[in-house]
Amino acid sequence: MFTLQDRVVLITGSTQGIGRSLADACARAGANVVINARTEDKVQAAVAELVAGGHAATGRVADVTDPGQVEAMVDGIETDVGPIAGLINNAGIQRRAPFLEFDLEDYRDIMELNLISPFIVSQAVAGRMVARGAGRIINIGSVQSQLGRPTIAPYTASKGGVALLTRGMCADLGPLGIQVNSIAPGYFKTELTAALVEDEEFSAWVAARTPAGRWGDVSELGGAAVFLLSDAASYINGQTLFVDGGMTSVV
Numbered sequence: 001m002f003t004l005q006d007r008v009v010l011i012t013g014s015t016q017g018i019g020r021s022l023a024d025a026c027a028r029a030g031a032n033v034v035i036n037a038r039t040e041d042k043v044q045a046a047v048a049e050l051v052a053g054g055h056a057a058t059g060r061v062a063d064v065t066d067p068g069q070v071e072a073m074v075d076g077i078e079t080d081v082g083p084i085a086g087l088i089n090n091a092g093i094q095r096r097a098p099f100l101e102f103d104l105e106d107y108r109d110i111m112e113l114n115l116i117s118p119f120i121v122s123q124a125v126a127g128r129m130v131a132r133g134a135g136r137i138i139n140i141g142s143v144q145s146q147l148g149r150p151t152i153a154p155y156t157a158s159k160g161g162v163a164l165l166t167r168g169m170c171a172d173l174g175p176l177g178i179q180v181n182s183i184a185p186g187y188f189k190t191e192l193t194a195a196l197v198e199d200e201e202f203s204a205w206v207a208a209r210t211p212a213g214r215w216g217d218v219s220e221l222g223g224a225a226v227f228l229l230s231d232a233a234s235y236i237n238g239q240t241l242f243v244d245g246g247m248t249s250v251v
Contacts, residue, residue, distance in 0.1 A: 001232040005030035006056075008082045009229060010074075012064050012121060013091030015042035017190035018140065018218050022088055025222025026229065027055035031086070034077055035059040064091050064117040067124075074124040086136045086229040087125045089118035092158075094192065096151040107154040114158035118165060122180075126173055133177040136229045139166050141184035143244050159184075163240050170238030179237045181228050186244025188216040212245030 009031040013019045027033045027050050035046045035057060043059035050057035058081055062073040077084055092114045095106045118139050129135030144156040145163040162182060169180040187206045189197050196202050197215060207213050224243050227233050242248050 002226060002230045003030050004086070004226060004229055006032060007085035007229070008032045008034065008077065009086035009088065010034040010036060010060075010077060010084050010121075010125065011088040011090055012036045012117070014088075015039070015046045017192055018185060018188065018221060019088070019090040020046060021218035021222060022090060022225045023050065023057070025219075025226055026086070026088075027053070027057060028222075029226045029230070031229075032056040032058075032081060034081060034084075036062060036064065036073070036091075038063050064121050065112045067120050070120050070124050074121075074128065078128055083132060084125050084128060084135070086138070087121065088138045088140065088225060088229075089121055090140045091117055092140065094152065094155050098151055099153045102154060110154045110158050111161075114155070115161045115165065118162065122169060126169075126178055129178050130173075130176045135178045136233075137169065137173075137178065137180045138225060138228050139169075139180070139182045141166075141182045141240055143184060143186045143242065143248055145182070145184045145240060146242075146248055166240060167238045174237050179228075179233070181233070181236060181238065182240040183221065183224050183228070184240050184242045184244065184248075185221055186210065186216055186242070186247045188218050188221070190218060210245040210247045211250055214245070216243070216245055 009026045011019050011023050014023045014035045015037040023033045035043050037043050040061050047057045047059040060073045062069040139162050141162040142159040144159040148156045166182040224241050
């Protein structure tokens with residue numbers, strides 16, 4: 001029930017961090033993984049690592065905020081690799097500043113990648129899934145889909161939007177055979193959070209605030225993704241699964 005054997009899974013923003021770890025997990029479950037990012041060298045390096053590990057993988061360079069590039073990417077995957085059975089909308093950015101000092105262009109950039117790109121990519125992929133009457137889509141949210149913190153109001157807005165976009169997509173696409181869910185990670189050690197991990201005061205706050213008492217390791221997200229993409233989750237739709245060590249369950 002938990003296998004992804006021979007299923008084509010596209011993961012956006014998957015050359016590092018959470019996306020790269022999700023690619024590893026899906027590959028180990030038997031998926032034919034499609035790595036995506038905007039940089040050719042990074043895409044090819046990630047693909048080479050997966051292939052060297054004995055997995056099926058290919059890469060596609062595309063800016064997921066550009067509808068034309070997305071359509072070309074999806075069409076190429078469907079033609080050259082196979083029908084996309086699973087999509088993980090992972091690409092995202094974070095920028096920090098006090099609310100009263102936050103630059104409007106930074107706000108727009110966050111929304112463009114974190115909230116608009118899942119809409120663009122999902123439309124392109126789901127359009128093909130509908131014809132087959134089946135497909136799985138996972139949107140990557142955050143504990144900030146539910147909680148706020150100082151200096152990241154636009155990020156919080158974008159991830160809150162992801163949670164409700166997921167429900168809206170479920171309402172429209174569920175009757176057409178497509179399941180759309182969200183994974184909401186807590187605080188995980190990645191290249192993008194390295195400075196926070198090294199900040200002793202902040203890391204102490206994470207440990208104290210999280211019932212698990214520590215940062216998460218990105219490898220701990222893979223099981224949730226494989227589960228939601230697999231037949232084991234055949235009756236789950238429109239849900240947000242928090243993988244956060246218990247952070248959103250306590251005050």
